[in-house]
Amino acid sequence: MAPSSATSPAGNRSGAQLSNTKTTVEFRAALVAMAIVALIPLGVSNPYWLGVLIVSMYFAILAGAWNLLAGYTGQFSLAPATFAMIGAYTTGLLNHYFGVPPLLGIVAAVVVSGLVGLLLGRAVLRLVGPYLALTTLSFAEIMRLVASNSIDITRGDLGLGVAGLLDSRIGWYYLFLGALVVLLILFYMLLRSKAGLFLQAIRDDEVAARRAGVNVVFWKTTAFAISAAASGFAGALYAHFAELVTPELGLIGQTGLIVSMTVIGGMGTLAGPVVAAFMVYVLSEWLRDVGGYQLVVFAALVVIFARFFREGLWGLARAAVQRWGRA
Amino acid sequence: MSGIDVDLAVNGLITGVFYALMAIGLSLIFGILKIVNFAHGEFYMVGAYAYTLIALALGVPVWIALPLAFVVGALLGWLTERTLMRPLYAGYTSWGLMRDEYAVIVTFGLSLFLINFVDKVIGPYAYRGPPLVETSRVVLGPVLISGHRLLAAGIAIAVIAVTAALIKWSFWGQQIRAVSQNRLGASLAGIDTAKASVIVFMLSGGLAAFAGALLSPVINASPDVGIFPAIKSYIIVVLGGMGSVPGAIIASLFLGVIESFGAVYISFQYRDAFGLILLMLFLLFRPQGLFGEKGREV
């Protein structure tokens, strides 16, 4: 298992195979982690900690979706939280004004956020690096300003009350877990397919990928739309869980949390960001009790990981396991 | 032009001057490293705190606290460059493989870190910086303005002029311009690109911190106060053509005036969205900024 797999050049056959095995290992690890998460309610019945884990799963979906876009396709969007907000407001407004049942609203949220993602993805197609980051950041701020200033429609910062979906905490727990696992499976299938190779080829060298006949426009936009739809889905679920939709869902700080989870877990690894989402969020709830230093710690970790450990915790864990294996 | 329009124009221009002071540093960094520093607003925030705390807590006169804020910002810029920016130019040959994402993540993380660090160490309270003069109202023809705002705008114009002159005519200014026009060429010509980068970061941090200090009596220092100047700076740098200092200055004045009029004649609520919409439109349709390729010169 060569650690170089992430940096292997696009189009290299062995690199591609290696990448596939790597994805499979990560996928299995993620499933094991989810299986453990599924067992937690047997031992923990406190609704507070179940709630914390549910929110962790919300972030795990967002981190996974953003990782697909940023980690696997190299499109560094700064708007993942915004798509969650769009999804939440889609179902929230439909429910609040037209009494649309939550399940239908969630479907609508996936469609709407996916479409918005498609449009934005199409628009920013040619932008790279800082240009893309700035454009998506502006998009995020504009959306948040619209949500918090359209008081007559969204009730602004007060938030919009929406209907609940399930009465039982445990029910929500498994609903979120189910959603997370389904998305993980979908992402895995996507990455295992040709599409996955194309996306990573585009990330590693867009020009070379285009020359090799990859439909760059199509795949980049598709990745954007899928990521946005998944984020919108998470946002919509969260809206009915919290029974409240506010513009805070789209705050830059929320995006910061999603980026932190992904970077700490390991960008471009299937399991890393998802597992890190749990660690970061649960740890942050716990750190809140001992002085509220959670964001200081995580931000420092992000800088340190980005500077010294590009592959995140996942990469560190893999290196440790390898050393252990050799000893 | 009715009375209110004169007011709006003058106030918009003054706001624009402050925007320029914030944005020049961001533009310089983009010029030399081709990255956007997402922690730029936090340089501003640190300057606002440095000035306010040095003046209020230590009782240092404001005229000494003000340049000290610049120094603190410059030190922070130096530290950032030394610890985090090196991988960006460690060997020019790997430039093509440099991941822009590294710069985004690292500066974004630094921004989150500084905001929350200050929030925990100094506390979440807002502090109002001491004004440079106590005169609260000056009449300038048809326009009313506070003494501090007027004086601060004057100082800002002077600092901007000195900075622009240094970049245009000083030895290191010329080196910096050479590096931003052609990094490879500059390094072949024997210019120390690493040193140029350090100088740019120190200047950038110093200027942003200075802006934060100057504005702290108007916009109180708080941990998240840097978010708004940062976003204005992004807009300006894009409008002015990324990396161009004259472009940034003109774009700042332009944005200040547009916001001022737009808030009255279009919508106050959405004032902050105007610039962001411009930013998106420019990046999508005219990435070279208002002044085209010519404007890209530093």
Place this chain on the structure above:
Amino acid sequence: MAGLLRRDMLGVALTVAAIMLPVAGAQAADPIKVGVTITQSPPGSVVQGTQVKDGLEVAAKIINDAGGVDGRKIELVIEDTQGLPEKARAAVEKLATRDKVVAITGEHQSSAALAGIEVAHRYKIPYINTNGWSDVIREKGYPEVFNPGNYNSRVGAAAAATMKELGVKRVVSIAENTDYGIGLAKAIGEALKKIAPDVQYKYETLDRASKDFLPAILPMRANAPDAIINLMLPPAAYIMMNQLYEQGVAPSAKTWLYDGSGLADYPDFWQNVKEAGKGMLVFGLYHPKMAQPALGKQVGEAYTAKTKNEPNRLLFQAADSLFLIADAIKRAKSTDSEALIKALGETKYTGTRGEITFSKDKGYAFNQWLDVPYVTFQLTEVNQKVGDSALVSQAGQPLDPAKLWKPAK
């Protein structure tokens, strides 16, 4: 490969197990736990949060020093909401489910209270709204929610009465874009329609996150109204006031500035506004020259001893909130929520500001102490303490024009 995979899984399992460690929390049952949601960090008002916290701690100390409630001490469990509805919701949820508090109080921002009462209602936990003014909180009709603090309709009526007594013709409210601000701006409009229908009234809503209000203020300069009513909270309110003053709009010889949001007794008020605050008329829920029950004096003195600050309205509102909970527990002889809610409904308790009872009328009056006392005072000097300001209208009395001060032209 397979071995590697197994070890990977072991690693994951260990990590997840490590995450779950903090789940095993401790529980101590003896003291009576009261949940508190306040703002301890921005963007909400930290100043308000701190005053509420101090008030609750002073009251808790008074109760505990006197032996607690039936021998059990009061313990406050404090959560930070940042003034954000989403955080407030999560905070109430945590207090109800994790800390298992008997009641929740402390909230001082309407939007946060509105999110919090939904959760309190779901878990049927008594919720004493310390300082959420929005009428909507009452209009929901939740039996768990009690309001011993001020309410928008009360301020609306008070502001309208003052405007009428000042004899002004054109009034503009500047309101923050929250339930509190917009709700109050509308309440003033309705009250004016009733008692002074010929006054022209309008309101503008401004974003509280904004740093510059000049574009909203400039148009007022050319055609200044006779009175401007501030319905924003700090820090936005300070920036707005400074710009109003800079532009010569208010307070001025032509235009009164009336504060409907209780700015004047914040410790950072004068540091932030200076000249811009001189001449401001204030809707005051507390003034040292007001008549107060003995408990009020005791709380005020304990507060000054603790913080070295002058007493303020939030201190008394917060203290009353906790005294009411303690009183209800005593009468119910139980901390069971249902019994507690019933006892709270039957409250007849002399707190720090007067005798508190809760109305059962529908609408804004539901579970509300209707007779919250208030005065109108005017700040006539920079750095003036509230106690030295001019009391231009005593509680329940009309405004005394002879005591008014107006800036020279």
